[in-house]
Amino acid sequence: MYCKNCGTQMADEAVVCVNCGVAKGAGVAYCHNCGKELAPGAAVCLACGVAAAPQARKSDKNKLVAALLAFFLGGLGIHNFYLGYKGKAIAQLLLSLIGWIIVIGPLVAGIWALIDFVMILVDKIPDSDGKPLS
Ligand SMILES: [Zn+2]
Ligand SMILES: [Zn+2]
Incomplete structure (x- = not known):
């Protein structure tokens, strides 16, 4: 080569x-x-x-932005909207918005977001096109 x-x-x-x-x-x-x-x-x-x-094309999505969104607004799935994971984002949003009916909904969404936050920080989550975050 x-x-x-x-x-x-x-x-x-x-x-x-x-x-x-x-x-x-x-x-x-x-x-x-x-x-x-x-x-x-x-x-x-x-x-x-x-x-x-x-x-190895880099995503136009910024890792720091994604991590911050996950940390502060992760329970609403905002970071997943940002990264293009619409399904996951809506699931988290619904968990937070109507999950209080089963009490632990927002808690589940929060923990989920925290896991996403860590995964973003250690580069385990690319954007929805599979490109690593920049
Ligand atoms: Zn050379
Ligand atoms: Zn050639």
Whole structure:
């Protein structure tokens, strides 16, 4: 395979490029398969037809915002609305709004939100597209 940053051939088991020091798979300038320069933003290498390896695209959702929402408004499911988990969000919202009928509803929603809060902090919850939070 080739370094995606500088196009130098690198060993398959190499973790970083010995030429430029960039981590394997990082960079978008060169094809990892044939080492040819890629057109900016190309999804496919025009030289060999291989899909330019998907980069670990970051979510446009902010981790800190999600964590704060979970902490302060988590019982209302606001952080899940933010991350795009509509079903989960509505479930938490309903638990808080009408859960008081069974008394422990808001408590359950609160604990649930607290778990989400911790999961967000340790990067266990991506956004609803599966992209890691930025
Ligand atoms: Zn390199
Ligand atoms: Zn190629």
